[in-house]
Amino acid sequence: xxxxxxxxxxxxxxxxxxxxxxxxxxxxxxxxQYNLEDxxxxxxxxxxxxxxxxxxxxxxxxxxxxxxxxDRATGVPAGSIKNISGYGIFSFTVTNxxxxxxxxxxxMDFERQGMVSDNxxxxxxxxxxxxxxxxV
Numbered sequence: 337x338x339x340x341x342x343x344x345x346x347x348x349x350x351x352x353x354x355x356x357x358x359x360x361x362x363x364x365x366x367x368x369q370y371n372l373e374d375x376x377x378x379x380x381x382x383x384x385x386x387x388x389x390x391x392x393x394x395x396x397x398x399x400x401x402x403x404x405x406x407d408r409a410t411g412v413p414a415g416s417i418k419n420i421s422g423y424g425i426f427s428f429t430v431t432n433x434x435x436x437x438x439x440x441x442x443x444m445d446f447e448r449q450g451m452v453s454d455n456x457x458x459x460x461x462x463x464x465x466x467x468x469x470x471x472v
Contacts, residue, residue, distance in 0.1 A: 352450030353382050359430060359444070362437040364396075369404065371427040372446070384424030385446040391417050394441035396434035403427050 357376070362368060373380055390400055392412045402408040402423050412418045414434075425446065 353448045355379055355382065355446045357444045357446065358440050359442045361439045362430070362432045364436045365433055367429055367431045369429050373426060382448045384426050386449045387419060387421030387447045388425055389417065389419045389445040391443040394437040396432050396437055398442065399431040401429045401431070404429055
């Protein structure tokens with residue numbers, strides 16, 4: 337029988353995971369640098385994230401930059417939602433060039449995709465216990 341920690345890991349790999357982060361208040365014309373590994377140590381097992389959905393409920397336009405790479409910077413207008421995918425997300429910066437933003441006005445949902453069915457099937461087919469249980 338699999339230990340509970342291994343079972344949770346297997347479920348996480350199949351279903352994927354979403355983690356939500358509310359950034360705090362930001363002064364006008366400020367930049368927030370955020371390293372997920374350092375500031376969210378319980379999230380390390382999910383890194384890198386595959387995508388992020390940014391909900392900007394503030395009155396300020398912001399610039400979101402994945403892994404502090406200026407080539408991956410994207411604007412998120414005030415009162416909008418933007419999804420960014422296709423990068424391994426370990427860290428980010430948020431730049432606010434306008435008004436101050438109060439705590440809770442910017443939320444981010446980081447997602448790690450689950451394992452696609454072909455990879456899951458291949459992994460099961462390589463597991464001797466799974467072969468016995470499934471009669472393969």
